[in-house]
Amino acid sequence: MPSPRRNVEGRPLGTSASSSSSSPGSPAHGGGGGSRFEFQSLLSSRAPVADPTCARLRASESPVHRRGSFPLTGAGPSQAPPPPLPEEDRMDLNPSFLGIALRSLLAIDLWLSKKLGVCAGESSSWGSVRPLMKLLEISGHGIPWLLGTLYCLSRSDSWAGREVLMNLLFALLLDVLLVALLKGLVRRRRPAHNQMDMFVTLSVDKYSFPSGHATRAALVSRFILNHLVLAIPLRVLVVLWAFILGLSRVMLGRHNVTDVAFGFFQGYMQYSIVDYCWLSPHNAPVLFVLWNQQ
Numbered sequence: 017m018p019s020p021r022r023n024v025e026g027r028p029l030g031t032s033a034s035s036s037s038s039s040p041g042s043p044a045h046g047g048g049g050g051s052r053f054e055f056q057s058l059l060s061s062r063a064p065v066a067d068p069t070c071a072r073l074r075a076s077e078s079p080v081h082r083r084g085s086f087p088l089t090g091a092g093p094s095q096a097p098p099p100p101l102p103e104e105d106r107m108d109l110n111p112s113f114l115g116i117a118l119r120s121l122l123a124i125d126l127w128l129s130k131k132l133g134v135c136a137g138e139s140s141s142w143g144s145v146r147p148l149m150k151l152l153e154i155s156g157h158g159i160p161w162l163l164g165t166l167y168c169l170s171r172s173d174s175w176a177g178r179e180v181l182m183n184l185l186f187a188l189l190l191d192v193l194l195v196a197l198l199k200g201l202v203r204r205r206r207p208a209h210n211q212m213d214m215f216v217t218l219s220v221d222k223y224s225f226p227s228g229h230a231t232r233a234a235l236v237s238r239f240i241l242n243h244l245v246l247a248i249p250l251r252v253l254v255v256l257w258a259f260i261l262g263l264s265r266v267m268l269g270r271h272n273v274t275d276v277a278f279g280f281f282q283g284y285m286q287y288s289i290v291d292y293c294w295l296s297p298h299n300a301p302v303l304f305v306l307w308n309q310q
């Protein structure tokens with residue numbers, strides 16, 4: 017003979033010790049069994065908790081109570097019913113799809129970044145290529161790009177050349193400004209395995225989101241591809257440089273993958289801003305006249 021179905025307290029369904037605990041949604045409520053409880057607890061999780069038995073059972077599902085802080089068995093009608101769950105608890109039980117997606121992305125990001133951080137220290141698995149990665153780091157640093165552009169501007173003897181260089185200077189300064197602004201706003205810490213041994217940094221460079229090297233790599237390479245006439249192999253080289261520079265940020269342990277991915281996106285968009293506001297002797301004559309007088 018099949019044994020009667022039992023509730024969570026081990027009592028056969030429909031024969032609860034206390035008839036007062038037989039309420040809709042509780043396992044002791046006859047006719048529905050366990051599946052009925054699950055269905056009702058999901059439905060009622062959005063509504064205010066009116067029934068203490070339901071609240072108690074939902075509480076038993078929460079991570080806090082799963083750790084054993086709430087005694088499920090032995091809670092009889094003689095004991096005072098637990099207080100209703102606060103709103104935040106119920107939201108925790110029903111995290112939004114976006115919340116789950118973001119947390120999963122973050123977990124994958126941290127895991128992948130740690131795995132790829134193979135040059136984070138001299139003793140890392142690829143520690144011997146660290147000096148090469150640091151050379152690459154300097155190739156995308158703000159100071160050489162700013163000083164190099166200023167130098168070329170001072171040597172340029174054509175209006176067209178000066179116009180392009182003036183806009184490159186504007187692009188680089190805009191990049192430093194926007195990256196600093198976003199780093200200061202987001203304040204995401206650099207990965208724990210990063211060694212803070214970078215060449216000249218600003219105070220916000222203790223933060224990692226977004227990667228300034230990645231924004232510059234995307235911005236500068238898009239700028240070069242649009243304003244310099246280059247043979248195909250050189251164009252490929254420019255794109256490769258940007259990509260490897262971004263990858264090297266994660267390999268050096270300086271950044272998480274999402275810092276670099278967003279940095280590429282930001283740099284790409286920054287070029288669109290520069291292109292939109294393109295400075296020329298027509299719309300910014302003062303700049304060009306001033307430069308000519310030097």
Ligand SMILES: CC(C)=CCC/C(C)=C/CC/C(C)=C/CC/C(C)=C/COP(=O)(O)O
Pocket residue numbers: 157158159162163166192214215216217218221224226227228229230265270
């Ligand atoms: C030289 C001129 C014309 C102006 C100076 C403007 C200025 C304040 C430039 C700052 C340049 C600088 C120190 C940039 C920091 C570059 C850096 C270390 C970025 C961090 O990159 P990340 O990829 O680790 O985020």
